[in-house]
Amino acid sequence: MKYLVLLLLFASGYASAHELTPTYPKLRSSYLEDVLQTNLKMWNARGDVKYYKIEVTDENWNDVPFITDEKTFKLEHFEHRNIEIFLPSDTTATYICTKSLLEKGSAQKSIVSSKVCSKIK
């Protein structure tokens, strides 16, 4: 019964969700020497957000260098995006995050900015 409730919750709440998988991505060799790569998948079910930014940081949340197709990208409602991250072989990268970028609104409201991270172990 508990799982049925959970399933219904997961199925019903996708109107405004932000998801990044896998939680623990693995780094592997790329086709370039001394360059590692990993792949993640993002899903945008937030109808109020179309733009996201990729952040890669070390364990102390300091930015580390990385290469990807687009660091800021547009992702329409209910679309998936495969994210390919390239890192130097001596990288200290620990967290890979996607953060929602909010457009200036016209209403007196408090907007929610979401940030979901994956951790390299």
Place this chain on the structure above:
Amino acid sequence: MLKPVIILASSLLATEALAQTEIVGNVDSKCIIISETPGVYGNPNPYQLTTTPTDGGVQPIIRYDVLAADYYKAVIEHPIDFSSAPTLDDVVNWTGDVEVSEMSDTNMADYDTNKVEYNNTHEYEMTVAGSTWFKISSLADYGFAKSFPAGTYTAVVEAECIPL
């Protein structure tokens, strides 16, 4: 004569192949942030903006869905500045809070007790799989009971999901 035999044999082989088809599934840990209710500031006094419902505000509600226990922490920051506002020439005093408003599992009842709080940040270890709803309150007082200039004010609640 041979044709029906071949068809029968093929059919049997196909059935055998079908019987051996496997269904493989992996359950990965996953965190989903859902913005359920966008907040609205009420303006009960000229110098105040608040999400308190009795003052005309709406408290934002964020839901976290985690598929596995002990894999994530939720980090929520209530606003301490406006992301957009008219020009302000005095100090804005911010207060706010984050609390669990609903939960899918009663074992999440101690989340508020166990949360780590610093500055405007509230950290919750998601020790139970399921859904947790967080309600955020925010209050902005302008100067010493000074009227806010007319215009639109927007503040942002930051909701993060960090793997442990």
